[in-house]
Amino acid sequence: MNEPVLSIEGLEKTYNRGRPGEVAVLRGIDLSLARGEVAALVAPSGAGKSTLLHIAGLLDVPDSGRVMIGGQDMARASGRVRTGVRRRDIGFIYQFHHLLPEFSAVENIMLPQLADGAARGEAQARAFDLLESVGIRNRAQHRPAALSGGEQQRVAFCRALANRPRLLLADEPTGNLDPATSDQVFAALMELVRGSGLAALIATHNMDLAARMDRVLRLEAGVLAE
């Protein structure tokens, strides 16, 4: 079957509906992402990029419209199913790494795998492989505070991919880095994504980075344009 990995139809979201400060952020979003497809999400600040990523990642619910992951309608799924899909099928990367400070790089990458029932040895081997693929295997035993910003973000990429998700959602994944580091770290991310056949939706303000993806989606005034 060739189901899209992510399919969104008629998505709407308004904050503070009927109250002062009402904002209609999403006004009918349609989006379909196939396996291996990498799309940039560009939007002016406040246009609703994080809102869209949170809904696609099942961290928030829309007022109306559908989110399908792997052909499964998430509005109809139980809380348990949604949690399982979020844990196994979706990887998240944020602007800040959100690594756990008291654990080493390799442990941070092992944790989501252990939480999903992987054996320790298997989780560790996978973590080392991922660190190798982003060029920082030699930093495996360091805690986040002993890593550079670019290294921390590479570890966060590995963690996001640890459970072999089919969908990657990233919110300004290199937005916190200086331009030269951002460029290198972004290249590492793209290699990781391309090597894994993931569908990815990557929000960025950087048009040079956006141009390196397969599609550029622009979110403005509550609608998405290609």
Ligand SMILES: Nc1ncnc2c1ncn2[C@@H]1O[C@H](COP(=O)(O)OP(=O)(O)OP(=O)(O)O)[C@@H](O)[C@H]1O
């Ligand atoms: N929980 C909330 N309650 C009320 N308004 C909200 C809430 N979350 C977001 N908003 C508003 O909705 C709009 C979109 O927010 P969102 O965070 O999705 O934007 P964004 O495109 O990610 O912005 P940025 O690029 O600046 O991070 C903004 O006007 C924001 O103030």
